Amino acid sequence: MDVSSKTMKLPRDAASKVAQQRMSVLELARELGNVAEACRQRGMDRTSFYEWKRRFQMQGFDGLKDLPPIHKSHPQATAPEVVERIRALALEHPAYGCNRLEAILSLEGTRVSAITIQKLLNENGLGTRIERWLALEEANAGRAIDITPEQAAFLEKLNPCFRERHVESTAPGELLSADTFFVGSLKGVGKVYLHAVVDTYGSYAFGFLHVSKQPEAAVAVLHNDVLLFYRNLGLPVKAVLTDNGREFCGTEKHPYELYLDLNGIDHRRTKVKTPKTNGFVERFNGTVLDEFFRIKMRETFYDSVEAMQADLDAWLVHYNTERPHLGYRNMGRRPIETIMSFVSQEG
Known part of the structure; x- marks a missing residue:
């Protein structure tokens, strides 16, 4: 033509x-x-x-003329109801991998590849087991829930303090869990340790950074932070649970042992060769490592322990007063809410 x-x-x-x-x-x-x-x-x-x-x-x-633009939705895009079903399965079985979720969907008559399932979970913030655990915590925040044995086993694996729920306390300060955790090394400073204390009643946490694992540093967090906090609330500290580390245990003249004795605090120890029985503080160590240290030490150059302590103090405010905790004690409340609820009932 x-x-x-x-x-x-x-x-x-x-x-x-x-x-x-x-x-x-x-x-x-x-x-x-x-x-x-x-x-x-x-x-x-x-x-x-x-x-x-x-x-x-x-x-x-x-x-x-130019052809009209291609519509953004692909004709083979996963149906919204299937995406919602995948989300529900991920929370119902948080420990399952994508291959197993693919098999479950197949039995239900829905064909979705494991690769697509992983992509959809990533888009919905559920791509990793940790993300699914946090989503499970958020979804049930603020209300008591009945969890399945499978969910309990999953939480026990990720959350040592949940595994140790037989360690009971009926009031804030009744039983504290303490540990020393190696944070890393700072240039010009040396090794840095976190001396952590966690209340087994509501997971309220304290943290003190020091360049040594000496008993005096372990005592410092108790004297400067822990006892002062409970004294202001009119609550006694009755017992502290630790492992058998040298900063906590020794002779009768051991500084940590002496300090507890002078303040009328019972010293309980974990079973020999089973340090994970101190589950509350073990869980806290994992949380502060993932949510604070691994992030801050990548984006911030610290030239002093004091600078890092200032940022840690700010994070502890978030952990204790802003961040909801699932747990069988907090049930979605923040640790400070759990403590203040007890104080108001006693008052």
């Missing part, structure tokens, strides 16, 4: 203007009898020229 036979008065909308420009290249090539020269003058490559010429011959002037 000759190009000149289709010359006509054209509308002047944006799409038509672009089509008219392409038409002018076709007409110029016809007038010059030289495709290469026409393309050179109008800045069009020859491959595009022949494509537009083909579309013009098949569809006329409309063939020179």
